[in-house]
Amino acid sequence: MKMKLEINGSQYEVDTDRNMPLLLVIRDMLDLKGTKYGCGRAACGSCTLLVDGEAVRSCSYPVSLAEGRQITTIEGLSENGQRHPVQQAWIEEIVPQCGYCQPGFMMATVALLNKIPDPTDEDIDQNILNVCRCGTYFRMRKAIHRAAELNKSNI
Amino acid sequence: MRGKKEKKGFSRRKFVVRSAVGVGVLLGTTWVTSPLWRRALADKVDKADPIYLGNTKDPVMWFYISNEGRVTLHSPKVEMGQGALTGLVQIAADELGVPIEHMDVVHAESMSGNLDQFSTGGSTTVSGLWQPLRELAATMREMLRMEAAKQMQVSADTLKVDNGTVSGNGRTLTFGEIVAHVEEWTIPKDAPLRDISEYQYVGKPVPRVDLEDKVMGAPIFGMDASLPGMLYGAVVRPTKIGARFVDANTMETVLMPGVVKVVKEKDFVGVVAETQLQAEMAKRTIKVKWETDRNWQTRDIEEMILVGKGKPIVIQKQGNSKRLLRNASEVITAEYKSPIGAHAQIEPNGAVAEVREDYAKVILSTQVVRLTRNEVADRLGLKKDQVNIVPTYLGGGFGRRLHTPHAMQAAVMARVVGKPVKYFFDRQEEFQHDTFRPPTHHVLKAVLSEDGMIEAMEHNVSSGDVMFGSPIIPDILQSILGSDAGAWRGGMIQYGAIPHHRAISWRVKLPFATSWWRSLGLLANTFAIESFMDELALKAGKDPVQFRLDHIQDDVRGFRLKEVIKAAAEKAGFMDEVHNGRAMGFAASTDANTPVAHVAEVSVEGKQIKVHKVTCAIDPGLAxxxxxxxxxxxxxxxxxxxxxxxxxxxxxDGSLRPTMYGPYKMALMKHAPKEIDVVILENDDVPGAVGEPPLGPIGAAIANAVYRLTGKRLREMPLTLEG
Incomplete structure (x- = not known):
């Protein structure tokens, strides 16, 4: 069936099965490759993106649920070439190693900061549940705190 | 003993090929298979400097310079996450004399000819290319200088190369201006290397070259590749160990929506469909009959992996520990175990392939560009130079991409349908068909003297294969070595001052695939040896740090190990007592000539082990x-x-489990230490291994801390107080 999707502020029309995972629509049909496939069972968080500002694991999220809502992917975080504070913090802390899981973590961080602007370590532990194999958690934690600082100074 | 003032005093020139591989192959197999020679070879392998096997003579193959003066390094090594490409760019920029901002780096496609003959792995990219890349870049720089001299009609001696320009006699040409007019390069015989003290980028914390792409979500991974008109493939895989294909019923499959073709080959059955989901759904309808002889269980594997079973080879021997152990009034003995481990890299294995009559292109994440190419060419009946492998950034390597049969499968499916095909593993397949870190069993024995010094020590390790059976290791090397150098990596006793010591490797062939997992045997072997050292220190009533130092020999290797041990202990403020509910555990290892020491600060809450802080001292040589x-x-x-x-x-019941993140428990954000304090020593003047050595001591460091907190000696990984 035909569906209208709003992704990163742009309108898209797709013709697909209602139950098609949002991840596959975004990656394979709309060619936005920043959101990653990791497990297909919402277990690793590599496919995390935002639907109306909340973190969603898109590999297990039927596309029809996203209809009429605002979808944000890693490609939509920066505006007019201006890095999002979370991306800026990730750059400043030189977080990525292999980099594959990083968009998912950054999207989960954006959602966390939407909810809790100045998270404690405890908040981070309880909300950031994605998997990183290279073990960049240590720098990610620093980057999350730094992003919270950057957000404050932007207000 | 050498004093601290001699820091950086060791000078070596790492260019001559000093590989045990070369030595062994030259000598032939007959007399090198004697136990003495095998030990000598094992020692050479353990201490070998990294080498690079590939073109190191033709700078034009490595560097492309645009008319705008941008320099692109075509790297035959792939970026797996360790930041190695950034290191290569730093080295090249310094030696070329070009601002690092003017440099780009790409993975060399196999058709470019700049092909690594071996693999990316073993922590050898920066260390192995250090000298060759400097020489290549210096040669390129001299070529630019000579060309500029020709264009300016002056003597090359009057020109200097700096900042992406060649200048002298009041004139300046940029690299871009020079290459715009070049007709034929003159390649000098000798190109002097710049002095390291002149380097601006080497030794500096330059941001990673791939940072921006990785933070912005650029499509740089194998999984992100696509080709026009691409279809999606899926391949049926057995769920049981040792399953043999009998036949497949695909009656239902051909009727599934989107199915383009069912592909039946002698060794696999796949389906190609219009979308990924359709391919997956169609795959589920293929009814394959498999045949298995046996329903394996964990217990069966554990009974196989036991010291005393399989074939032993002595890999290290000093003095006569056998005699001492036999005659001692008290022998201290302990056994340790490690489990089967999965790579669990987040980007699944896969490939995008396009095949025409006389040409094939495969885009994928691979650590073995050459092997991937050769296998695809063989399978398709093409010549090697008709196949172009396009390596991408790897969403984690860790050794999982040292064999890529899926590239062949994608290529075969692409040929059958006449269109590009993308094929990748789903996560269950990725776990079930991993090439696992083999389980291990260790028996350690020691005799202490009356004054609490180790008189004799033996380490027996039984392991599944790591490098044996790997297509990147020639069979001849396996028969020469006799023992699996991957399985015993880290298994030699690094305490050379123990008068009598031996290490023995027992080989066991398991019924499922085991292979390279980041740092190979290092993690398990260090866990065993360094836990045992801790037990011995306690038994001797000695401080675990001093106890280690007392057993290290006085040579360069020993000096570097002692320095990291002292540095870690000092930086962590090591105390061998429980303080505020926390204890510190100490462990050290030497891997690929890089010594590392860890201090883990741990607490136990209920049955939960919590690692609060890890201090890590490393000496990689020049950083x-x-x-x-x-x-x-x-x-x-x-x-x-x-x-x-x-x-x-x-x-x-014959299946490897679990097959999903979550059930396969891994460290998450909440488990990671809040503090990781790294101390870098540079007691060598060339760069050494970095990407694996720091994995060595962590298991033992944690277990040693847990013992101090609970009195429980955890001798089996995964370390747990439950049950």
């Missing part, structure tokens, strides 16, 4: 990028503690 050395230490600490504390594959 080309100190920030990335630090990043590797942090990453190795976390990946190592994940493997040491949580990870375990089981064999249940």
């Amino acid at each position: 080309v990028n100190p920030d990335q050395v630090r990043a590797q230490c942090e990453g190795c600490v976390i990946m190592g503690m994940s493997a040491a504390m949580f990870e375990k594959m089981e064999v249940v």
Whole structure:
């Protein structure tokens, strides 16, 4: 069936099965490759993106649920070439190693900061549940705190 | 003993090929298979300097310079996450004399000819290319200088190369201006290397070259590749160990929506469909009959992996530990175990292939560009130079991409349908068909003297294969060595001052695939040896740090190990007592000539082991990028503690399980230490291994701390107080 999707502020029309995972629509049909496939069972968080500002694991999220809502992917975080504070913090802390899981973590961080602007370590532990194999958690934690600082100074 | 003032005093020139591989192959197999020679070879392998096998003579193959003056390095090594490409760019920029901002780096496609003959792995990219890349870049720089001299009609001696320009006699040409007019390069015989003290980028924490792409979500991975008109493939895989294909019924499959073709080959059955989901759904309808002889269980595997079973080879021997152990009034003995481990890299294996009559292109994440190419060419009946492998950034390597049969499968499906095909593993397949870190069993024995010194020590390790059976290791090397150097990596006793010591490797062939997992045997072997050292120190009533120092020999290797041990202890403020509910555990290892020491600060809450802080001292020699050395230490600490504390594959009714993140427990954000303190020593003047050595000591460091807190000696990974 035909569906209208709003992704990163742009309108898209797709013709697909209602139950098609949002991840596959975004990656394979709309060619936005920043959101990653990791497990297909919402277990690793590599496919995390935002639907109306909340973190969603898109590999297990039927596309029809996203209809009429605002979808944000890693490609939509920066505006007019201006890095999002979370991306800026990730750059400043030189977080990525292999980099594959990083968009998912950054999207989960954006959602966390939407909810809790100045998270404690405890908040981070309880909300950031994605998997990183290279073990960049240590720098990610620093980057999350730094992003919270950057957000404050932007207000 | 050497004093601290001699820091950086060791000078070596790492260019001559000093590989045990070369030595062994030259000597032939007959007389090198004697036990003495095998030990000598094992020692050479253990201490070998990294080498690079590939073109190191033709700078034009390595560097492309545009008319705008941008320099692109075509790297035959792939970026797996360790930041190695950034190191290569730093080295090249310094030697070329070009601002690093003017440099780009890409993975060399196999058709470019700049092909690594071996693999990316073993922590050898920066260390192995250090000298060759400097020489290549210096040669390129001299070519630019000579060309500029020709264009300016002056003597090359009057020109200097700096900042992406060649200048002299009041004139300046940019690299771009020079290459715009070049007709034929003159390649000088000798190109002098710049003095390292002149380098601006080497030794500095330059930001990673791939940072921006990785933070912005650029499509740089194998999984992100696509080709026009591409279809999607899926391949049926057995769920049981040792399953043999009998036949497949695909009656239902051909009727499934979107199915383009069912592909039946002698060794696999796949389906190609219009979308990924359709391919997956169609695959589920293929009814395959498999045949298995046996329903393996974890218990069966554990009974196989036992010291005393399989074939032993002595890999290290000094003095006569056998006699001492036999005659001693008290022999201290302990056994340790490690489980089957999964790579669990987040980007699944896969490939995008396009095949025409006389040409094939495969885009994928691979650590073995040459092997991938050769296998695809063989399978398709093409010549090697008709196949172009396009390597991408790897969403984690860790040894999982040292064999890529899926590239052949994608290529075969692409040929059958006449269109490009993308094929990748789903996560269950990725877990079930991993090439696992083999389980291990260790028996350690020692005799202490009356004054609490180790008189004799033996380490027996039984392991599944790591490098044996790997297509990148020639069979001849396997028969020469006799023992699996991957399985015993880290298994030699690094305390050379123990008068009598031996290490023995027992080989066991398991019924499922085991292979290279980041740092190979290092994690398990160090866990065993360094836990045992701790037990001996306690038994002798000695401080665990001093006890270690007392057993290290006085030579260069020993000096470097002692220095990291002292540095870690000092930086952590090591105390062998429980303080505020926390205890410190100490452990050290030497891997690929890089010594590392860890202090883990641990508490136990209920049955939960919590690692609060890890201090890591490393001596990689010259640190080309100190920030990335630090990043590797942090990453190795976390990946190592994940493997040491949580990870375990089981064999249940013939199947490897679990097959999903979550059930396959791994370290998450909440488990990672809040503090990781890294100390970098540079007691060598060339860069050494970085990407794996810091994985070594972490398991033992944690277990040693847990003992101090609970009195329980955890001798089996994953370390747990439950049950």
